[in-house]
Amino acid sequence: MRFIFKTRYEQDLVLFKHPGQKFWYGVLMAALLLAPLVFSEYFISQLVFIWIYSVVGLGLMLLVGYTGQVSLGHAAFLAMGAYTEAYLQARGWPFLLSLASAAIVSGLTGIVVGLPALRVKGIYLSIATLSFGFIVEEAVTRADSITGGNTGITLGSLDIFGLAIDSEARFYYVSLAVLILCILGVMNLMRSPTGRAFVAIRDSEISAQSMGIHLARYKTIAFALSAALTGVAGALYAHKLRFISPEQFTILQSIEMLIMIVIGGLGSIYGAIFGAAFWILAQQLIVTAKDWLPPEIGQQTGLQPTIFGIFLVACVLFEPLGLYGVWLKARTFLEIFPFYRKGMFKRQKSYMKSERLK
Amino acid sequence: MTAPLLQAQNLSIQFGGLKAVSDVSFEVWPHEVFSLIGPNGAGKTTIFNIISSLYKPTAGRVIFEGEAISHLAPYEIARLGIARTFQNIELFEHATVLQNLLVGRHCQRHSAWWQDLLFTPRVRRTELQFRRHAEEVIEFLDLQHYRDSMVANLPYGVRKVVELGRALAMRPKLLLLDEPSSGLNVEETEEMGFWIEDIKNDLGITVIMVEHDMSLVSRVSDRVLALNQGEVLTLGTSAEVQAHPGVIEAYLGGVDV
């Protein structure tokens, strides 16, 4: 385990804690940038999905993992972003402008959806967000003059400042760039007063208030930013699939988004990315495994939800920190071998106290 | 003649049929340690909650530095310079001690969310400044060892100190301490006593304290207010109040003949 000898306060503020970290992230970046030259188009296409879902995960993580407001209707923001992008692109808006608009429209929707959060907590908030999810889904289906209703919208080809983004590789770079900007944004947020305010609201609203944090304001900001991030992901999603319709943005998607970040590991940016990677890679593995398994198991449509269900249950029961937790433990084990002890990451046992009294 | 820092005027609060606080008035002068004592259910923490605006009084008002504050929201009270600790520790469990203390500087922030998002140089400067202030509190309370520990992993005694530290990090004018020594052993209580004295003498902060430990109260308080069942029993120095027959009866039961 590396022990960093700190001599200046700035060292706690920077994004990379020590040169080793910079090195490894540099290598990772180089590998990611070179990937389209080495790997097949199909593999790159899957990576693009991972980038898009990572942005989705980041958005949801900001709200659920960092601010503690559980949203069960997040697919609504994905829809807002996707449809805004489709609508504006059809009217000839340049990509960067329509992307920004998708973020703004989703952000504004987020503020509206966040209004119940100012008055209610816990399960009531989740149900309010669930309700909004349903209402937005229905509204999108009914407003067929704008959204094409159940028939959906097909998107045209994309170009940025005249450069046509017509290959998988080019879209890969675009989505990777967006992801990196989003990650930087969230990291900045979390090392600043706003991020601390979010964590404070998650852990103890009463003392957060008593320390000067304006709850309503920060909850609204959390909802808005979370929705905006998800909206950006929605815009990218629309371009990736080239076709969007209301069935892609149902309650099932909202729940899948939550499952994704829980499996990835709640409360960290890594969690969002690990969750997205898991989601896509697991689906790929199941598809390839289908050929290997006996037909009674392999050919059933229920295989995928069953496996994800098992993973989620296992994750919650055995590794609450999710895949990120597994990664941390594995890395610590390797770093300080043979001094690793089983109890290193043990948490204190606690008894349930009524959350209604929170 | 300086003006009182805080005035409670005819405070009353009723929860349904229960009168938790009934016509309580007192004044707290700058740079003094003022204690509230009384048996459980006397309304002491309720009074704190009224001052912090977590409850709204049904009658009466609170005046701080000459301005009425009962109508303000809790976060506005904090901005005025009133900090408090909680009886059952309300720390941010899944954050480090340092992060808990840094939240205390929140009132001093000047950056909007979008500036935080971009982490502008101004935000960076303010962050470093906040860090320096938090470090002063850490040094004052000897918390260096625990600086980067998650609060959830800390023992109870340390958490009590962090709770105090978090309130101090706000650089308040008035500090409300709710049972600072509850759950602490003799040694830790003595230390707490030293800190309260230092807070009063070195930092110049006015302290209102709810306490059951009479030795701590006698040691640090300038004046004591005794309450029973929501009403004022008596006000005076520690010795005077402890000798008051009404207080003896409320705390120890009636004198057996």
Add this chain to the structure above:
Amino acid sequence: MQFLQLVISGIAQGCIYGLIALGFVLIYKATETVNFAQGDLMMLGGFFGLSCMVVLGMPFWVAFLATLAVAMLFGMLMERALLRPLLGQPAFTVVMLTIGIGYLARGLVTMIPGWGTETHTLPVPYKDEVLRFGSGSDALILSTEHMVIIAVTAFLIAILFLFFRYTKLGIAMQATSQNQLAAFYMGIPVRRINMLVWGISAAVSACAGLLLAPITFVHVNMGYIGLKAFPAAVVGGFGSIPGALVGGLIIGIVESLSGFYLPEGFKDIAAYILVLVMLVILPNGLFGDKMRKKV
């Protein structure tokens, strides 16, 4: 007459929502967890009853009781194996677990070859029968299926209400819901009580599944109705048993009426709009208590 008919079918639908909401509220009252798999428990109950009748050839009422018994055991088993290890964890973790269980249940049922992916009819003895009041075009026609739902629900609610009010076990359940550690100290067998609560809740949902089956048929996505039960529980007040039923009835009636009187699409979201309105006016529901943390 049309109006009355709509109201009555709304009441019947509302009873189903109420029963499922009752299932959550029971669990919420006892362990403060929200069970997202409630609808899927209903679905499992429906499938089990179906299997009893079609595969094993049992008559309806025998299958009904068998399903309730098995559901009870299943609920207790679920609690013991999956939820008990999570004692003391934050509510969100447990919610995610129940979501996972629901997913798993749906996935496993779909994997049963040939059986799981189809829609089945439950051959109940009172199927398609109607009661007529009055004659001609003004007649009030009530389907027996609806009547059975309403009757069984009323009976169940009455029993459970009395149970929680007047029996030692019921009061013990309320104690564990408010402060688990204190309940342990008082000698209440908290773990056994939690198991029992889950068992009762699963049985109630399975019952709802069997009652609903004649109307919606038995299929793997039957459990989505469970999502509508959330608004029912919120409207009634999340900690209240009579509230769950009243909430369910209100939602059922509002849905039924909006399906007829309002433009298309409102029927599906009527429940959700109602919830949002409720959260604004009366955040704790009709019968919920407002509790605040004392600091």
